[in-house]
Each structure stands twice: as structure tokens, then as C-alpha cells.
Amino acid sequence: MTRSTQIAATLAAAIVGACGTNHAEGPPPPDSVQAAGFLDTLEERTFHYFWDLTPAANGLTPDRSPTPSFSSIAAVGFALTAYPIGVERNYITRAQAAQRVVTTLQFFWTATQDSSASGATGYHGFFYHFLDMSTGKRYQTVELSTIDTALLLAGVLFCSPTSTMLLIRARRPSAGSPTPFTGAPTGSGRLPAPRSSPWAGTPRVAFSATTGAATTRR
Numbered sequence: 001m002t003r004s005t006q007i008a009a010t011l012a013a014a015i016v017g018a019c020g021t022n023h024a025e026g027p028p029p030p031d032s033v034q035a036a037g038f039l040d041t042l043e044e045r046t047f048h049y050f051w052d053l054t055p056a057a058n059g060l061t062p063d064r065s066p067t068p069s070f071s072s073i074a075a076v077g078f079a080l081t082a083y084p085i086g087v088e089r090n091y092i093t094r095a096q097a098a099q100r101v102v103t104t105l106q107f108f109w110t111a112t113q114d115s116s117a118s119g120a121t122g123y124h125g126f127f128y129h130f131l132d133m134s135t136g137k138r139y140q141t142v143e144l145s146t147i148d149t150a151l152l153l154a155g156v157l158f159c160s161p162t163s164t165m166l167l168i169r170a171r172r173p174s175a176g177s178p179t180p181f182t183g184a185p186t187g188s189g190r191l192p193a194p195r196s197s198p199w200a201g202t203p204r205v206a207f208s209a210t211t212g213a214a215t216t217r218r
Contacts, residue, residue, distance in 0.1 A: 047086045050079035051100075059104025060133055070130040070139040074148040080104060080155030101159050108152075111136055127152060 054061040060071035061079040083097040111121035121136050122128055126149045130139035 047082050047091050050082040054079050058107045058136055060136060071133050072130055073127045074151040077152040077155030081158045084159060
């Protein structure tokens with residue numbers, strides 16, 4: 001073996017040994033106390049985004065902050081999910097959460113649903129993706145959205161089984177209104193702005209507000 005070969009072999013052995021030493025031990029365990037404190041702070045600040053920025057008058061949560069924003073119906077669904085959690089974490093009282101949820105459901109239950117190009121909040125049980133924060137009407141020319149309507153209704157349903165929300169159960173049938181899923185295009189999760197009534201006479205799928213059972217109507 002030549003001298004250069006010996007040197008190369010020695011260097012290779014040293015490198016392999018150094019790598020083995022570096023990886024012999026894993027990273028130190030996280031500080032559980034510090035991690036828990038971080039998560040508690042993150043959870044509370046996230047809750048207060050929804051609670052503090054959502055107007056108590058209509059329950060419409062903004063799409064973003066701090067710049068001026070329209071409301072996102074998906075964000076409203078996330079807010080409805082946050083309110084019962086806020087009660088469990090003692091961020092707000094049960095009465096405060098119940099009043100906010102009832103206000104939100106009353107808004108969507110009474111909001112205008114028709115085929116007009118403007119001046120409505122939704123159509124045939126679907127809601128427009130973005131709404132004006134003050135009026136709750138369709139924002140500009142945004143689409144009816146199946147996925148965002150689903151996220152909104154998921155928030156509504158999340159409030160239902162919470163024992164602190166007994167008052168809301170009488171209002172929850174709004175989530176069981178017939179929604180004509182057969183009119184939605186597959187894949188996109190979006191519906192075009194209605195010009196007429198494209199779903200007249202088509203089957204509708206309705207969900208029971210009490211049992212969750214699905215039925216088909218015409």
C-alpha cells in the first residue's frame with residue numbers, strides 16, 4: 001500500500017467515525033413546559049382573532065386582518081368552531097358564546113337567498129364565498145361555493161352537541177335546509193353565479209337537524 005493510499009484510508013476512517021459520533025445521540029427533548037406555554041398562547045390568540053374581529057351584530061368573520069376585508073363564510077365556520085372551545089378554555093362565558101352563535105345562525109337563516117346577481121347572500125342553500133362585512137350580501141362577483149358552504153355548516157354542526165349550547169339546538173334546523181348538490185359541477189367545488197333557476201325540479205339532498213339522516217326530495 002502506497003503512502004497516499006494509507007493517508008486516504010486514514011482520512012476516510014476518521015470521517016466515518018466523526019459521522020457516527022455526531023449521530024450517536026438524537027436532539028435533546030423539547031422543554032415540555034415551554035412547549036405547553038407556547039401552545040396555550042397560540043390557542044388563545046387564535047381564538048381572539050375570531051372573537052375580537054367578528055362583529056357581534058351579525059357574526060360575519062373577516063377573511064383576513066389587519067387590512068380591511070370582506071367576510072369569508074369559511075372563516076365564519078371556523079369561528080363557530082372556536083366559540084365552544086373558548087368556553088372550555090374559560091376565554092369567554094357560556095352565555096357570551098351562545099349569544100354569538102345564535103346571532104350568527106339568525107343572520108344566515110334570514111339572509112336573502114335568490115337568483116339575483118347582487119343583493120343576495122346565497123342561492124338554494126349555498127352561500128357566496130365572500131360577503132360584505134356590513135350588509136352580508138354577495139361581495140362583488142364572487143362565486144357560490146360548495147366547499148366554503150360545507151365549512152360554514154361544519155361550524156354550525158360543531159356547536160350543536162356541546163352541552164353549553166342548548167339554546168342553539170332550537171335554531172339549528174337552518175343547517176338542515178335542502179341543498180341541491182346535484183346542481184354543483186364535480187371537481188371544482190364552485191358554482192357559477194345564477195342567472196335563472198337551473199335546479200328547478202332536480203333532486204335535493206336534505207339532512208335532518210336532529211338525526212343527521214339524509215333524504216332526497218324533489
